[in-house]
Amino acid sequence: MxxxxxxxxxxxxVTRGRFDExxxxxxRVLAAGVAGAEMALFRASSQMAFDEERDTDVQRVRAFLRTVDGDGNSDI
Known part of the structure; x- marks a missing residue:
């Protein structure tokens, strides 16, 4: 890969939970390998921040999408 x-x-x-394996x-190597990639750390989850830290995950993904879309009006 x-x-x-x-x-x-x-x-x-690139997302990672604090307790991720x-x-x-x-x-960091993964994020560095993709030009312009951002990395987000979720402090209270393992591999499934979207489930374990849903509100924080949605906020972070929306913030990231705003860099693409500009208005943050996504349907996630």
Whole structure:
């Protein structure tokens, strides 16, 4: 997977929960491999922030989408 990260050419949000099995270093490598990618850390979850920290996750994803859409009027 790592060898094709540089081919991704869309805005990308890499998310990681504090208790995720993937190491912070690994997630930083993923984010660094995609040009312009952002990384978000969720402090009270593992791999499923969308379930474990729903409000925080939705806020962060909406903030990210505003960088694409500008008005944040997404239907998520």
């Amino acid at each position: 790592m060898d094709w990260l540089s081919e991704i050419n869309v805005l990308t949000l 993937a190491s912070p270093a690994h997630m």
